[in-house]
Amino acid sequence: MPGFEKRTDGLSRRTLMAAAPLALAMPSILRSTPARAEGNLVFVTWGGSYHAAVEEGLVKPFTKETGIGVTIIDTPDLAKVKAQITTGNVEWDVFDAPGAMGASGSKNGFWEPLDPAMFPTADLSVPLTKDLAPFYTAAGGIAWDPKRFPDGKHPRTFAEYFDTTTFPGRRTLRDRISETLEVALLADGVPPAKLYPLDVERGFGMLDKIKPSIIKWVASTPQTITLLQTGEADFSYSYGSRVKTARAAGGTPMEFSFAQTVNALEYLAVVKGAPRKEAAMKFVAYALRTECQAATMELLSNTPVNRKALPLLSEDARKSLPDMENPLNALINDAYWAENFDRLQRRFKEWVLS
Secondary structure, eight states: OOTOOOOSOOOOOOHHHHHHHHHHHHHHHHOOOOOGSSSSEEEOOOOHHHHHHHIIEEEEEHHHOOOOEEEEEEEHHHHHHHHHHHOOOOOOOOEEHHHHHHHHHHHHBBBBBOOOGGSSSGGGEEEEEOSSSEEEEEEEEEEETTTOOOOTTOOHHHHTOOTTTTTOOOOOEEHHHHHHOOOOOOOOTTOOGGSSSOOOOOHHHHHHHGGGGGGEESSTTHHHHHHHHHTSSSSEEEEHHHHHHHHOOOOOOEOOSSSOOEEEEEEEEBBBTTHHHHHHHHHHHHHHSHHHHHHHHHHOOOOEGGGGGGSOOHHHHHHHHHTTTTTTTEOOHHHHHHHHHHHHHHHHHHHHHH
């Protein structure tokens, strides 16, 4: 691990080198190792096929060009960001943030300001904010195993997903209130154009109805797929990109409904007080380059925010992108969640446990 030099406190360089993998896995050791800040850039992102895609399309090319090593950690958690900043023990550098998390973190001052001069701003379909770099747009919707549930035997829209009489079976939803509350309201017939401000009580009323059928409130995104593959769930709230990569990997067949989706921006943010801030800024800027966007989104099958990257995607990848003109589809309002995420997430967590 680069950055380890001769020590005068009784620990040899060889000892530290041997301990480095363990240090990466144990936060307590990370906090007690001063040389940690001189090591790899730490990128906290999502697991499974997503992890593999960003590693191949973004991380490896970035390291090859810059010589900057990147350690990838799975499953972003805003509470952990807050704890690191509050205690002054910041271990993460770049945070892969769904819109609501990113907006909430911005409101709470969790991110470093961005320099627009580092980014291809003229090529972006979604502008930078003061501290968030848009990464892509993803489609959330309903996934299932077509061998177990052929046409007519599975839900395609959110109203059907919540109809446990017509489509009985075990389901999943995310363990965060953003997306989940939108899905509940869309299921209850709220038009996508009139979603915001969200009718919170109406949404929780719908969640009350489906709660007995939810076998897992999913935190780790790969579980939206693995629970289907293992047969623990019959239907799952997942993502078009996840289903595409799972299908390409073989094994359990998988389908995804584009009949109705919740579409959300994903952002990259540099954590406030990041120990490798300069490298983190370079990494985020690199992620928005045309060639990097094309390579990464080809693997993820998400919609790039760099306009020049979209024509570079294969026809197969473009088939897996959501139709933003579909009147049944909704776009997450990040401005709403910037003001309401913390409060409603606390209520949601308490409700899940009740």
